[in-house]
Amino acid sequence: MTSTNSHNLTNSAISKRWPAPAKLNLFLHVTGQRADGYHELQTLFQFIDHCDYLDFQITDSPELILHSTISDSVADSDNLILKAAKSLKKHTQYNGGAHIWLDKLLPMGGGLGGGSSDAATTLVALNALWKTNVSPQKLAEIGLVLGADVPVFINGFSAFAEGVGERLISVEPAELWYLVVVPDVHVSTQDIFQDPSLPRDTPKLEIVSLMGQQWTNDCQKLVTTRHPQVANALSWLVEYAPSRMTGTGACVFGEFTHSQQALDALAELPADMQGFVAKGMNKSPLQIRLEQL
DSSP states (O other): OOOOOGGGBOSOOOEEEEEEEEEEEEEEEEEEEOTTSOEEEEEEEEEEEEEEEEEEEEESSOOEEEEETTTTTSOGGGOHHHHHHHHHHHHHTOOOEEEEEEEOOSOTTSSSOHHHHHHHHHHHHHHHHTTOOOOHHHHHHHHHHHOTTHHHHHHOBOEEEEETTTEEEEOOOOOOEEEEEEOSOOOOHHHHHHOTTSOOOOOOOOHHHHHTSOOOBTTHHHHHHHOHHHHHHHHHHTTTSOEEEOTTSSOEEEEESSHHHHHHHHHTOOTTOEEEEEEEESBOHHHHHHHTO
8 A cells, every 4th residue: 555754644643543434234134125226125233342443543644555464465446444434525615634544354255344444433423533424314324335244333333224224223132242254255345236036025024023023034035045155154153052044144153142152062163163252342443532532
């Protein structure tokens, strides 16, 4: 990546360890498809304490510069972090810029929302550090242009979501422990939503009904059919706990009441699989970080 001369940096210290948490879709129903091609969803988002981390240093010069180990695999023009920073800069007419460092820990293409979360953390952090005072509602509008999952990360609280995922109602599901298994495959969300065999007619239900029923993911059957790695991970995990896929995959998660139960299952994970234990959080680590300012 390019870098600016040091005299362009302000005297501000680097603002470190802004979390970009993963999310789980505790359930995901596809209830229809709109004329513009987007799908109507009903889903329940909960955060987990497994995160990417971003550091920021604001600059007097206008450049936005990302330092990241993934910069070689994702073009700057496609990078959601830079897109988010540019969108906020354009909306606020802010004259300065920033150096941004990304510590990428979440898997890409795993259904954990890592790219959307990185974008949301960039909007929230730069809005605070630039003192641009954009409301959370407006930040969510800016974020929705970048991706359907960005608003829930900006919102900062577990939420029942409708529409394409932008209409949010805060909820408080049980904060369980999860064993998340990460199959070695990148699942394209676009490919899944374009597949004609994806069910698109799950009946819409009221939130009270949805919260009280057994939770499922409408994308799971299609993804496990297309990707044996996901099917294998799920068939292993379901032996230990109620388990299903998050988002459009590839990650699957099992639910445990106690951390030790999840850790015990993790210890049995086959050598050809990867995974981690995480805690469900109804208040996002990013929201907690923002409140500490």
